Amino acid sequence: MTTTGNLTQLGTKVETPASPELAILETVPFARTDGPPAIVRFTCPEFTSLCPVTGQPDFAHIVIDYAPDELLVESKSLKLFMTSFRNHGAFHEDCTVAIGKRVVEATKPLWLRIAGYWYPRGGIPIDVFWQTGTPPEGAWLPETGVAPYRGRG
Amino acid sequence: MTTTGNLTQLGTKVETPASPELAILETVPFARTDGPPAIVRFTCPEFTSLCPVTGQPDFAHIVIDYAPDELLVESKSLKLFMTSFRNHGAFHEDCTVAIGKRVVEATKPLWLRIAGYWYPRGGIPIDVFWQTGTPPEGAWLPETGVAPYRGRG
Amino acid sequence: MTTTGNLTQLGTKVETPASPELAILETVPFARTDGPPAIVRFTCPEFTSLCPVTGQPDFAHIVIDYAPDELLVESKSLKLFMTSFRNHGAFHEDCTVAIGKRVVEATKPLWLRIAGYWYPRGGIPIDVFWQTGTPPEGAWLPETGVAPYRGRG
Amino acid sequence: MTTTGNLTQLGTKVETPASPELAILETVPFARTDGPPAIVRFTCPEFTSLCPVTGQPDFAHIVIDYAPDELLVESKSLKLFMTSFRNHGAFHEDCTVAIGKRVVEATKPLWLRIAGYWYPRGGIPIDVFWQTGTPPEGAWLPETGVAPYRGRG
Amino acid sequence: MTTTGNLTQLGTKVETPASPELAILETVPFARTDGPPAIVRFTCPEFTSLCPVTGQPDFAHIVIDYAPDELLVESKSLKLFMTSFRNHGAFHEDCTVAIGKRVVEATKPLWLRIAGYWYPRGGIPIDVFWQTGTPPEGAWLPETGVAPYRGRG
Amino acid sequence: MTTTGNLTQLGTKVETPASPELAILETVPFARTDGPPAIVRFTCPEFTSLCPVTGQPDFAHIVIDYAPDELLVESKSLKLFMTSFRNHGAFHEDCTVAIGKRVVEATKPLWLRIAGYWYPRGGIPIDVFWQTGTPPEGAWLPETGVAPYRGRG
Amino acid sequence: MTTTGNLTQLGTKVETPASPELAILETVPFARTDGPPAIVRFTCPEFTSLCPVTGQPDFAHIVIDYAPDELLVESKSLKLFMTSFRNHGAFHEDCTVAIGKRVVEATKPLWLRIAGYWYPRGGIPIDVFWQTGTPPEGAWLPETGVAPYRGRG
Amino acid sequence: MTTTGNLTQLGTKVETPASPELAILETVPFARTDGPPAIVRFTCPEFTSLCPVTGQPDFAHIVIDYAPDELLVESKSLKLFMTSFRNHGAFHEDCTVAIGKRVVEATKPLWLRIAGYWYPRGGIPIDVFWQTGTPPEGAWLPETGVAPYRGRG
Amino acid sequence: MTTTGNLTQLGTKVETPASPELAILETVPFARTDGPPAIVRFTCPEFTSLCPVTGQPDFAHIVIDYAPDELLVESKSLKLFMTSFRNHGAFHEDCTVAIGKRVVEATKPLWLRIAGYWYPRGGIPIDVFWQTGTPPEGAWLPETGVAPYRGRG
Amino acid sequence: MTTTGNLTQLGTKVETPASPELAILETVPFARTDGPPAIVRFTCPEFTSLCPVTGQPDFAHIVIDYAPDELLVESKSLKLFMTSFRNHGAFHEDCTVAIGKRVVEATKPLWLRIAGYWYPRGGIPIDVFWQTGTPPEGAWLPETGVAPYRGRG
Ligand SMILES: [Ca+2]
Ligand SMILES: [Ca+2]
Ligand SMILES: [Ca+2]
Ligand SMILES: [Ca+2]
Ligand SMILES: [Ca+2]
Ligand SMILES: [Ca+2]
Ligand SMILES: [Ca+2]
Ligand SMILES: [Ca+2]
Ligand SMILES: [Ca+2]
Ligand SMILES: [Ca+2]
Ligand SMILES: [Ca+2]
Ligand SMILES: [Ca+2]
Ligand SMILES: [Ca+2]
Ligand SMILES: [Ca+2]
Ligand SMILES: [Ca+2]
């Protein structure tokens, strides 16, 4: 089992990983008690990646909700993971889902969902919403409340 | 199967199609994995068409949500398609539903819904909401959050 | 069946009807396809009627959502109908429901709901919400999003 | 059956009742037709009572939703009833529920709910939400949309 | 000098005046002390008049700021005056300025300004702003803060 | 000179004064340094008084800005003073200015302004703005930012 | 002098002019009295033109404020003029200023300003603000209050 | 059974407890009647604790909803309990859930939920949502409505 | 002259200073060019101190604007300074001004202003605004835009 | 004189410049007429650079207002210039001012100002505001309206 003692990035000066593949999502144990699962939400307004076709930067506002089972994402490793997309090329739909899947892989949560609110291109922004299944029975999952896009005015 | 290599409009200088009929909605493959479908949202605040009776311009703010199965809408072709309504006459209700149906026809999604928020005429705006069925089980589909109309004050 | 050719008010200079009873709600055919019904929303922030007791003007912000079956409300006739309440006296609750019922009578929709957000009297505004039944299965019906009342501050 | 002709306060100069016990909630008949019930909402941002322990004024923003059966609350009597709490001492939880119960007693509605949004004391506001049961099947009951509390900033 | 004892409308059941000409703007004395003038603001979201050409109703949200000298507008007479425009035809620009001038005539204030925020016609709302001169030195005159118009989205 | 040691209400259980005349606005010394004056703002959303004509409660949202010279208002005494209007009858314009003048009298500030945002009566709210003179040179005085009134919608 | 009797477009079915050059801005006389000028604001959220380089549609939200001298813009002719840009190519900066100048030419106002809030291209919207000079002394000119652009989140 | 007479902190000058363990959550009896439970919401924007690793302060906005059975939280004791975290170190997820569990332990409610909206660290805020089970049948539980995080812009 | 090489806290693990007196505000050189000064704004929503009378925690949202001359505040030292108030007792007015003066002392700016938006006590929040003088000629100083306080509703 | 014919980047596929030094800000001629200057605003919510000390990404929302004299910034070259900061290290204050100065150097405007709204670090965001001088006489320069920072809640 991963313990806090195993963390390699927290409290240490760590270089930004050069790619998502090189980023290490670390975890800390979560003492889940009986009863419905807790929901944990990360809001990441500082996300940027590259367009796989043109190489131009893309920007997104990412929101992740998950129901941890035995492991929590260690938040500094999450930040480094998000930062590792800076020089990575991917389509909006794939990129959003892939981030969600990496967190699933690392923490084996009871449930996870992710929203990617991408900045407009050609006057049309794209949002991507994905979750691993119906939210867990008995858990509380508020709306993300992100404002809709409005060109001008 | 449609592949990115087949795209005829992306990365090319393309004239705005003269009518929706002449517009080509192109697609790219979507590697849908097991589990609940992802939802993709396009927000189009730059839509305009013509009143079929008076020929006067109409304006709308269009939001499309769909659950891609094997195909994604290629977004530049979507933009061109939306632009092709510029000289096209149609009633609000018909026009909104027709846009949704064209995206269904092109991408054969698991599910789709569309909202057309039309600008007021005679002091009364009309909104049109349509979907192909009950949203897919297990998918996450946030509210569009578009503000209600308020004349003045 | 009512057709556009039968319309007596659209594209013609028509006097405001002197009362709701004299107003004629006209319709146009709606080519409803298979699948879940579309929802159409009218937002009417310009509504005024009279208090049946004091004769003083009342004001309301009215929102109508309906699922057309074979007939759409012709919007100019709707505007004239709404305007016909200008010299009509009615209580908030009755007036709101009555408007909804007239649209039901004229269009025989699959479903309809109406909200009347009346301006405050004695520091207390009254809202009236009514619908013909549970919304149709598979239809999409967003919130109206009207802001709550707040006296001052 | 209560009729409008029985009203003792409407259109008359009436003193503010000295306590809730002395206030008379009057009603008017409601011609409920077949089908799902209408919902009527009162928003009362001008409510004040006294702390039963310290005698200091308390303030609240009160929202009442109900589904009238055969009787409507006469709104001037409601205003006088709300005003009658001005010199009345009660805890937030009890006071909110008690207002709801008085309206239930007077109008015997199909259903009622009440929200009391009390102003902060000790930096912490208290909200109280109560209803008589699950909302009636087929009725439309929008969110109250009251903004959450935020100390400063 | 006009005194409260001279008021003919306050605390009396008064019919709505049939036209602005027939409406009587009454005043009460204001004990203005030395120092900069106070500013008094009326906000009137319930204004409606008629289009002088088509006879169709127009709606506006009116805000009046004035610096009373020796007379205050009696607010019930102001309400009756505003209501008297209900069957009166006037252009937006003229109507807004005329309301301001009537209040000037009745109260002879140190200064007055008026804003008329008219509901859109042809997709374009018109606002009219007028004042009698530069605001009085040393008076405090906050912004009206009325939201800008936005068609949809 | 008033010192903290002279305070009679702070840290003591004090009855609400029965009228503004009986309320005591206490002060504490303020060590004003050289340079432009500081501005202190109190926001009081819990204000209520009585209509001098009908005896019905009035409500207001009061904002006071002042530039203390040698004395600060002790805030508990301010709260008691504001509360003392609960059974006091006064017109909006007079009441607002009178509150400002009492604070001037108690603290002899370099400058003061007050805004009373009164809840609507007859559909028209009244705001009253008053200040003792042009704001002091070099002081910083942000907008109060109170939202404008909007009946409904 | 232009009079209402000279109007060629109001109350008549008029084709949308094919270009701004072909559009006719008509005027009506304005009875300006002594004292500071009134300000009239048009808000036009339905503006679209073409990019002069690519031919792709551009969209903007246009706000015009002017101080009429002897002539008002007739609002139907303004709408037709704005619509005439639909097939016209122009850069944002030039187009915005040119609209303002046409209104100046037609109405010879005391003063005019215009704002063009253009929709984003390449992730960056452009706003253009122009006026004919310092606003007239003694006129009241509120902020336009248009919301700033925010990509997403 | 705990009664108000047993309260040791209300109306008494009490030192802030040095730790959550030393804080005493007191209760008052709640006269729950038949029918669906009431919901009581506390909003606590003044929460601060320490990072267990670095000792740096953390801040959170905490919202607690519960359905009291026979006991209410006495609100002054709640405030003291919340304040007792000031020098306490805990991770966001653990801390949020632990606060909820203490209120459960003290009041044995029918149901409780808690939200901790923690301020951003490393550009990413964490929200924690937990509840004891599915909300009680027939109770009314509005959204908390807390705004989503947005870095800047 | 202070240089970056002299910094003792940046990039080092530093304990929170036990009091403001022990906190060290460090600076870095600022290469001010000719022309009007730049304005730098810090927004600190995580501020807490103690009431000097009761020892209870106070909370504030602090905004600092300054025009650096030759020195910038090093931001980590600013954070530690702000944190050092956690166990410090001070009145709102004094505390706010004192923070401003410490930054003045450390950086000798061309100009500085500070706003303290304190959380409500007794239902009334206090804001304190102070600046060192009239803002420098030619500098740009936008509004802070902090929302006004509103109890509930 | 720079003409459109000289543009090397518009309508061409251009690689993102590797650093601001390598980016070329191109211009197009601006036909400035007599009278007060126009103001042009660019809003750039997609800006990111690197911390010069840690190499970690920084994010900002940048707003540029300028009064062009004879040259406009060509907007594609502006976008490429903004993008060129992606791998560039600079302090917030220096970086913001430097962007402004480069636009000044390229376009020699009558006047320019820039705002950098940087995302929070250590819980405190920094804003930087700079302009070349007092705005030009007679030009219209609306507020940027960017929302203030608020940690959570
Ligand atoms: Ca498990
Ligand atoms: Ca774009
Ligand atoms: Ca399939
Ligand atoms: Ca049928
Ligand atoms: Ca019955
Ligand atoms: Ca005089
Ligand atoms: Ca219209
Ligand atoms: Ca002195
Ligand atoms: Ca009222
Ligand atoms: Ca002239
Ligand atoms: Ca029990
Ligand atoms: Ca941060
Ligand atoms: Ca110097
Ligand atoms: Ca409080
Ligand atoms: Ca020149």
Ligand SMILES: [Ca+2]
């Ligand atoms: Ca931080």
